[in-house]
Amino acid sequence: MDDIDEAQELQRRETESIIRDATAPLKKTGCKDCDDCGSEIEVERRMAMPSARRCIECQRRREQKVP
Numbered sequence: 001m002d003d004i005d006e007a008q009e010l011q012r013r014e015t016e017s018i019i020r021d022a023t024a025p026l027k028k029t030g031c032k033d034c035d036d037c038g039s040e041i042e043v044e045r046r047m048a049m050p051s052a053r054r055c056i057e058c059q060r061r062r063e064q065k066v067p
């Protein structure tokens with residue numbers, strides 16, 4: 001059972017370092033904070049769309065044109 005825990009911990013750390021590596025270069029191009037609400041844009045979203053300037057919530061709101 002300890003082996004499984006260790007494997008999970010290792011995988012969690014690997015994922016964290018991958019995300020850290022992936023976000024570093026994006027600081028140059030991507031927009032870290034949402035233009036509308038100022039909260040941090042999700043890493044996955046910035047990786048998928050480096051030109052995104054809004055968080056998924058605000059983008060969705062704009063696309064739906066909800067006031």
Ligand SMILES: [Zn+2]
Binds near residue numbers: 034038056059
């Ligand atoms: Zn936002």
